[in-house]
Amino acid sequence: AQSVSQHNHHVILSEAASLELGCNYSYGGTVNLFWYVQYPGQHLQLLLKYFSGDPLVKGIKGFEAEFIKSKFSFNLRKPSVQWSDTAEYFCAVKPNDYKLSFGAGTTVTVRA
């Protein structure tokens, strides 16, 4: 069965620190990859996605993610976080059908 693993359950860091959230998946075929974010009290929204092409994907709000096929990974990064980046972050993987599989999520707390 396909699974998505997010390495960190809760990350706490200070403003201006760099952020990297790990995501690995177990599906061996062609996949589409996503990072979603859920700010406190708000709905899930898409940060960025990878379908094909350049494995380094730029998203909104200064986030980027790198697809490394050999490692089955799609890690999310941001060089300098802000207090407003406090949220829960979800990695999701979708093969060429409709089933979007999510990781358990990583809670990111940014201290001012």
Add this chain to the structure above:
Amino acid sequence: ETGVTQTPRHLVMGMTNKKSLKCEQHLGHNAMYWYKQSAKKPLELMFVYSLEERVENNSVPSRFSPECPNSSHLFLHLHTLQPEDSALYLCASSQDFVAQQFFGPGTRLTVL
């Protein structure tokens, strides 16, 4: 605002009650989804509809009954639920199975 609305936002019900969750999308999408989000667990896909036809019932107990009367509306009928069914129920829609999914704000359900 993503164009996907859900009502009610909060629901408390007893185990013998019957209630319904409503989802509406204003995006002209053809696919709609129900997910269950429990604390510290990955989002679980429950049901998928494409052009008002159910294409997935992901081993969901029969006490959850979906209905898709048209491509803009999706319901989740609930009856004789259990306390462990307490969770955030998310609706999502997408143009097709390839495109990204847009999520609603969710209904926070508590079963007493």
